[in-house]
Amino acid sequence: MDGLVLDWFRAHARDLPWRRPGTTPWGVLVSEFMLQQTPVARVEPIWLDWMTRWPTPSAFAAASRADVLRAWGKLGYPRRALRLHAAAAVIATEHGDAVPSDVDALEALPGVGSYTARAVLAFGYGRRAPVVDTNVRRVVARAVHGAGDAGPARTRADLADVDALLPDDDATAAVVSAGLMELGAVVCTARAPRCGDCPVIAVCAWQAAGRPAYDGPRKPAQGFAGTDRQVRGRLLDVLRAATDPVERAALDAAWSDAAQRDRCLHSLLVDGLAEQHDDGRFALPA
DNA sequence: TAGACGTGGTT
DNA sequence: TAACCAAGTCT
Structure with missing residues (x-):
């Protein structure tokens, strides 16, 4: 392969x-x-x-x-x-x-x-190293294991699976690693794989098995609207756009729920993504 | 180890 | 349209 x-x-x-x-x-x-x-x-x-x-x-x-x-x-x-x-x-x-x-x-x-x-x-x-990302895991799950998708990560086993696909030579192995990722990114995609364009279709276990649907556990849907992630993004957007430190009122305008806004602002300070000056105003960290 | 962590394009 | 998805890491 x-x-x-x-x-x-x-x-x-x-x-x-x-x-x-x-x-x-x-x-x-x-x-x-x-x-x-x-x-x-x-x-x-x-x-x-x-x-x-x-x-x-x-x-x-x-x-x-x-x-x-x-x-x-x-x-x-x-x-x-x-x-x-x-x-x-x-x-x-x-x-x-x-x-x-x-x-x-x-x-x-x-x-x-x-x-x-x-x-x-x-x-x-240009070294030989098993590069395991979401694309490679999907390609291996299908082409090697005949499954519809990858399912939860099995770190050690995933590394071993990919390692087994790499040739011995460093430079060649590095290109194969890039190729496996590319294959998952543009051909063996998550939603609508373009099997008609796939270079490994002849040796693909998923193809041989009749392309069965994925039956493993689904990762829980990750919401965004209304989450702290969205609020933090809004607050940071204000700070990024400002050339000078901003008053608390400018941040207050970015999100209406005061408790959530305060919690998120605090977390940004803790994470080092924002800082408060002596005069009480907020800015990106120096 | 499950969940937090940004953002925006696609279906 | 809501959900899914995009070359993960950290706790």
Whole structure:
């Protein structure tokens, strides 16, 4: 299966900015942070701007958190921006401004988990590493296990499944990893897989089984309207848009439920996404 | 370990 | 239209 994925990817890979020659491991790390739970189309312009502005970890670490959060814009989950900022500081001071190239050092960085660490190894350093994201888990669930979808993560088993698909050679394995993700992203999609365009259809266990429907547990629907996440987003939007610290009244206007608003404002302060000045006004953190 | 954590496009 | 989905991590 790896050979099929390899040939298909070489012929059909999307031209994404962070895949272009010359992208540094730092550029890859930035892209992976931004792509956590966020679609490619929304990441592209922000990533381009980011790399021009902050081409190295140390350059980025020197920026203020307010500048970082404004540059992050409405990418979502802004705590990722803060974690990337903290990770850059560690890289600059403890790793000589070079993104680590071993799993343990990478996973020790804030905001870097099992997926991101291996993605950096594979796409930043051309190394053989089982890269397991939601796309790859779906591809493996179908093509290897014949299931309709992936179901809950089985971390160790997922890593082993993907590891078994990778060729020995580092450079080739890295491309296969990119190919498996690409396959899940553009062909073996969650809702309406384009099996007619699939390079592994001849060896796909799901296809062979007659494409049975997924029968495992469904992840609970994640609401948004009315949640603290929405309120935090509203409050942060006010702070991002303001050039000067804002009065509490400006934040009060962003959400009518006072108790929820206060709770969310407090949580933003605790998370380091906002701060209160001595005069009582609020702003993005310095 | 289940749930929190942003945002917006698609079906 | 409401629900689903998008290159996860942390607690």
